Amino acid sequence: MTANIQQEKPKGKKPDFSAYPVYTSKLRKEFDGVIAVAGLDLRIGKGVLYGMIGPNGSGKTTAIKVLMGLLRAKSGRARLLGERVPLKKNRRRIGYMPQELAIYSDLTIHENLELYAGLFSMDPETFQKREKELLTMIDLRDRKDSLVSHLSGGMKHRASLACALVHDPELVFLDEPTVGVDPELRAGFWKYFNELKSGGKTIVLTTHYMDEAQKCDIVGMMRLGELIAEGTPQSLMEGAGTSNLEDAFLEYARRGSK
């Protein structure tokens, strides 16, 4: 495992952005005065599988949307792969799977993938190979030409994941990629995430499943727009003196609100 799991804040005047595919500093976002993200400082190293956990409304999705340039931060800074957000040139190196799936239900899986391949200017041969690989991973090879509207909820989820990965991005944001996916296939997903990671890809995902969080290199616990704790699953449990991440989260939340 060559993952660069380095979480302490860089010393010196100029932080080394290149070491951190995801770098934010005091990132803040409000909706009509309601704070959604409250000064988030994220440093996510290359090849890291980073899991964001936290209850609904804790700011996970909003933070990702700000990073993807879909929402404008109120204050603070963010860089992805060294480029300031909102991105221009690095967009082609990043993949994003939104929570709401956002795939065209009036197109087939193949046509959805083809659209993204076109938007990322992939050449047809590379796309063909890539498509086969992804369809195998999401176990939908025989449904390639089915309209998305004819698929089950879990299948749509898998198709949406494939769209985020079609251009072989270096950095991927997956907002709840495993919701509604059955356990067997979820295991397959995680195997694939680990393969991506070994290939030097950085993955940021959100999840509600604590057993999944356990499989991440680094877990960031979010509550009320803040990172209340961050570290390897092991260190988080040790720090809280608990035997599972769920209790650890409750412990950190209790300490935080004191």
Place this chain on the structure above:
Amino acid sequence: MNSRRVMAVSRKVLQSLRHDKRTAGFLVLMPFFMITIFGYTFGGEMKNVEVYVVNLDEGSPNGTVSDLIIAGLSSRDTLDLRLVNSVDVARQKVADAEAWAAIVFDADFSEGVMTALEMLRQGSPVVPSVVQVYMDATNPNIASAILSELQRSMQIVLVTNYNLVPPITVSQDSVYGEGAEFIDFFAPGVMGLAAMMVTFILSIISFVHERSTGTLDRLLTTPVTEGEIVAGYAIALGFVALIQSTVILVSAILLFQIQIEGSVILALGVILVLGIGMQGTGFLLSSIAKNEFQAIQFLPLILFPSILLAGVFWPLESVPAFLRPISDFIPLTYAVEALRSVMIRGWGLDRVWPDLTILVLFAFAMLALSTYGLKRRR
């Protein structure tokens, strides 16, 4: 602007239409039904208008004038004549709305005409002979058709049988639209109307859908730019508008034998520019509609002024003066005018450029505003 990304967006729009067989069928059949229904209702000449004739004329030594007039009327198919003997019966038919008019020749009609002719030859004052017409003038078009048929037939009788040449003759020589029927006048309008309706509906619904399902956001996280998305849609929907216009043109030519004097390519070009502009309008309005239902509410708002004030079925001159400024702001007004000039008058680009320029400016403004509207979201 990257053409591959633009084409990826265009292809996606057309693919989803292809999967939706019903919508695809609607896109082709709707213009066909529009032109067919409008064509058969409004188009062509008036035919077989039911009219009762009561001929009480007792004639004169020089012949029976009323018979000649009636023969003249029967030789054409505008009026469908029913001869009866009783004035009351004929008038009752009109009163019961079973006939549009009753034409009555009195007993001394021929005698009166002969006397009048004699006096005319002598140069003395003339007492005209009278034909009575009881008319249901509910439909002014029918009323004027009946009167003009009658006038025409009387003129012919006087000239051919009595060598009486009316002092004034009208020599008709049309600059444009020689032999044109009403359908030739409104077919260009229907083409424009169909193109604008469909591009507007498809664009506003697609974009409301793109916004509400999150696909638009997702597109914006890829390297595709706002301008490329707008351009991709414009190309796809412009293509749809062209197909529709072709359906209309072909059906109007086959079913109604409309005449096309100018360049078909130029006419289709006008449609394309209008379609692109309306696509942009739909895009813009999609940002203030929260769902498909709200989007559909814009349709009558756009449609009715366009049908009524853009000169599709009635000439612009018949629009009341205080409403004319609205006509000037409706893009369809310029499209219909340009299409009519090309298709009926046979004008080329050298003469329709002012209308076309306005349409091009409108299309550019809409595309630019759509792009700007998308950029503002980031």
